[in-house]
Amino acid sequence: MDAQQIQQITEMTYALRNPAGVPTYPIIFIGLGVLTFALHILFVQLLLGTSVVALYGAYNNDAHWRRLGAAMIDIAKVSVSVAIVVGVAPLLFVQVVYDPHWYTSNVLYADWVIAFVIIMILAYWAMYFFYFQNYKREDKTAEPKSRWSLILSLALFLLVGFIMHSLTSQMLHPEQWQEWYMPNGKMDYSGDTLHAYNVWRYAFFISMAIPVTGAMMVTYRRFKMVREDADMAYLNFAAEVGKKWIAVGSIVSFALYVAWMMTVQETSGGFGTSLWAMIGGIAVLLPAIWGAVRLKGKSYDMCSYMALPITLVAGLIVAIAREVLRYDILNGFFGYNFFDYKVVMDWYSTGLFFLTFAVVGGAVLSYYLTIAWKAGQTVGVYTPSATVNRMGTIAIWILIIWMVQFFAIGIYTWVQ
Numbered sequence: 048m049d050a051q052q053i054q055q056i057t058e059m060t061y062a063l064r065n066p067a068g069v070p071t072y073p074i075i076f077i078g079l080g081v082l083t084f085a086l087h088i089l090f091v092q093l094l095l096g097t098s099v100v101a102l103y104g105a106y107n108n109d110a111h112w113r114r115l116g117a118a119m120i121d122i123a124k125v126s127v128s129v130a131i132v133v134g135v136a137p138l139l140f141v142q143v144v145y146d147p148h149w150y151t152s153n154v155l156y157a158d159w160v161i162a163f164v165i166i167m168i169l170a171y172w173a174m175y176f177f178y179f180q181n182y183k184r185e186d187k188t189a190e191p192k193s194r195w196s197l198i199l200s201l202a203l204f205l206l207v208g209f210i211m212h213s214l215t216s217q218m219l220h221p222e223q224w225q226e227w228y229m230p231n232g233k234m235d236y237s238g239d240t241l242h243a244y245n246v247w248r249y250a251f252f253i254s255m256a257i258p259v260t261g262a263m264m265v266t267y268r269r270f271k272m273v274r275e276d277a278d279m280a281y282l283n284f285a286a287e288v289g290k291k292w293i294a295v296g297s298i299v300s301f302a303l304y305v306a307w308m309m310t311v312q313e314t315s316g317g318f319g320t321s322l323w324a325m326i327g328g329i330a331v332l333l334p335a336i337w338g339a340v341r342l343k344g345k346s347y348d349m350c351s352y353m354a355l356p357i358t359l360v361a362g363l364i365v366a367i368a369r370e371v372l373r374y375d376i377l378n379g380f381f382g383y384n385f386f387d388y389k390v391v392m393d394w395y396s397t398g399l400f401f402l403t404f405a406v407v408g409g410a411v412l413s414y415y416l417t418i419a420w421k422a423g424q425t426v427g428v429y430t431p432s433a434t435v436n437r438m439g440t441i442a443i444w445i446l447i448i449w450m451v452q453f454f455a456i457g458i459y460t461w462v463q
């Protein structure tokens with residue numbers, strides 16, 4: 048590609064940019080995008096990994112595996128909802144600062160973008176079908192019914208992930224958009240072709256499900272061991288599987304990460320051997336290194352709760368490296384710099400966003416999490432204390448106040 052062609056691509060992407068500008072500094076969108084992507088991919092990995100444990104447990108006659116599988120499907124179904132909710136956030140951020148790339152990529156394979164939603168609903172239904180077929184059974188060691196539906200669910204979720212991966216890959220190839228849109232000089236309106244992907248990159252993100260789920264199983268033992276009815280033989284079994292998954296999973300993920308770095312596109316300007324690529328690689332090994340040091344002897348009990356935050360930190364560092372890669376391609380080679388987006392400062396919406404995040408999210412989430420935490424550690428029916436009930440009342444009031452201000456400001460700006 049010569050300088051003139053690159054110049055044309057730079058002008059094309061700037062022409063596609065929203066002239067209205069953005070309501071706060073672009074770096075805030077990127078920062079929140081990276082953070083929420085790290086959360087999204089963590090829960091995606093949890094949902095995939097715990098589903099695999101549930102499936103393995105369903106096909107294994109060992110009583111411990113059966114119980115572990117039954118416990119993990121509970122985590123899988125909650126993780127799906129969290130993954131979807133925290134998937135919307137990076138979607139909002141990426142489409143603000145990289146709107147020319149994100150929307151072109153969406154339009155180029157619109158059929159798959161729409162199918163994404165339908166496939167995800169089917170995948171979630173299939174998972175719930177398996178759950179509803181089995182959750183009432185007293186004997187968690189008996190063979191579960193409708194195991195096929197869990198296989199179907201997993202396959203569909205993997206397809207959903209591939210669509211997402213392809214969408215993010217296409218936006219990194221502005222040099223090919225015209226060819227994809229008009230192959231051999233003829234317009235292609237179909238929107239049904241997946242144009243770009245890197246199997247190593249996709250496999251890497253999926254493989255991180257192994258250490259992440261390992262961390263969940265270690266945490267599971269720690270969480271349940273304080274109950275009066277704790278079966279330590281079973282819980283120790285779960286944590287031993289978890290420790291193995293952390294160690295082996297990190298190494299598998301590392302190998303796939305190296306394969307990804309060796310195959311990054313040329314327009315990244317040698318990102319695969321850059322400092323950020325190396326920092327990302329070390330981060331992938333972090334859970335295994337940490338597990339080998341902290342998950343033994345006395346520190347085992349003390350540190351188990353750290354297992355998940357460690358995988359989150361690893362994922363966050365990888366998410367930063369992934370963002371630097373995007374910047375190196377789109378700015379470094381194609382001259383599109385998100386930093387120079389026109390800013391039309393809107394302090395109210397920026398302030399409201401952070402306040403909502405901290406106050407509304409904080410109050411409601413801490414109430415939910417307290418209830419879930421205490422209920423999980425109680426034998427029989429859990430009755431919340433007066434303090435916990437007060438937390439619930441405060442959360443509801445905060446939500447009401449938020450809604451009132453939302454409509455009040457809306458009506459005020461409308462009548463102005």
Ligand code: HEM
Nearest residue numbers: 091130131134135137138141204207208211212215248252
């Ligand atoms: C529950 C099934 C899902 C799976 C298995 C999944 C999987 C993935 C994977 C593997 C990636 C990384 C792609 C890459 O960088 O190569 C990704 C990124 C992403 N996903 Fe999901 N995802 C799911 C649901 C969703 C949902 C429901 C949304 C939002 C509506 C969403 C929004 C995103 C966004 C915005 C990105 C990153 C975009 C970017 O910054 O380039 N995902 N997802």
